[in-house]
Amino acid sequence: MIRTHAAIVLKATPYAEGGAVVSFLTEHGERLSGVARGIKKPTAKWVAAFEPMGMVRVSFFGKEHAELKRVTRCELAFSPLTLGHLASSLVMACLADLFDRVAREGVEDDRLYRLLSACGRALKAHPDNALGILAYAEHWLLHCLGLLPHPRVCGRCGNDQAPLALLTPDQGWCCTACTPVDPTEALPAGVREYLRRLRTGSAEEAPWLDPSDQAQAATTALLRALLLQELGGELRSYAVLWQTLW
Template sequence: MVSFLGEHGERLAGVARGIKKPTAKWVAAFEPLGLVRVTFFGKEQADLKRITRCDLLASPLTLGHLESSLVMACLADLFDRVAREGVEDERLYRLLSACTRALKTRPGQALGILAYAEHWLLHCLGLLPHPGACGRCGGSDAPLVLFSEEQGWCCAACTPAEGPGLLPPGVREHLRRLRTAPAEEAPPLDPADPAQQAVTALLRQRLLAELGGRLRSYEVLWRLV
């Protein structure tokens, strides 16, 4: 069973017979994030269509770049879960295309590109409030210091200075970089930037929780990177 993200952002899936044999044709076409032209056979309503042809047009794979390959697997997992069969969302295809191009040109920034994709997937799912105004008091000047399930981003003007889950300074600025940069300029991972660390962890946890918890591709990524 192989799944695809269609050009209108819908999930497509079909059965590819015999691709586990080492001599199978099209094996390269089924690597995660490959851009392919695929032909299905089967009735419109058939639950399981058969893949009769699949041609690889482009791949973001950089041979020998482990981190980039692992991130490709994570992105494939994420988009496979966010996309829905029969539901078009063109933003998904645009986002995945942009991230794939960025991975090809900057494989060394793969983890930054993954965090960028996670941010925008949360946005596409409608789970990411705009960080411009505080969700509790409406203010737009004080630093954002908390993310709450009910009120979204909350600012320092209306939030007690001590308590669980408080975020370091720079959250609004990091969110602005994620919102305004194209995928090719996704903020590189910077271990010395506590705001980036906190936002990345928060958004990742939120996205994975929404998608049903742990993903195997992420477990492999953390074991090896």
């Protein structure tokens, strides 16, 4: 049986005899993977179609629950790649890596596809904001995983005015009115406002990285650490990103 999906390419891993095992995020938000053969042949028309984050139409051949399906066709519909733009390419690899870990075979979550395709289009439109778009994606992935409490009111006392002091595993965001925190460990002022910008804006409006914005820096670091911890530790694509850009 052949099934065709709109999908986003996640990762291609070399496989026997010049082939690759390629994973995809389908439009329904399910992770699917299959073997593509002969991709190293110069005539192969799909070589470029396996670039991470490429939006494709892909056809799989194989039984419904077959261990490994075969990719019979893969056509590139949209590429977020900006040639020669290093930061944007590295962030595309990070996003593909993240979604490859989060998406599951046999589990549909169409929020994942909407988020990743929105980030791809935002990257194409604003490659210079690649790091801002990465932070935006990390925030919404945590939300999809159910790990990000709403920041509007303090999870401990319900206060909706006092600045947020820290994020706790059991009570969510806690505010300075009820939670005494050493000033050197408390989150800087403005975290709630920054979170609101992430929640209410589209990927194209993802806040740009502003080195003078301490709330943005602290929130980004906090959410990134939480997400990577949830996914089992540092990802290789992230290591490459930091080594290259810093």
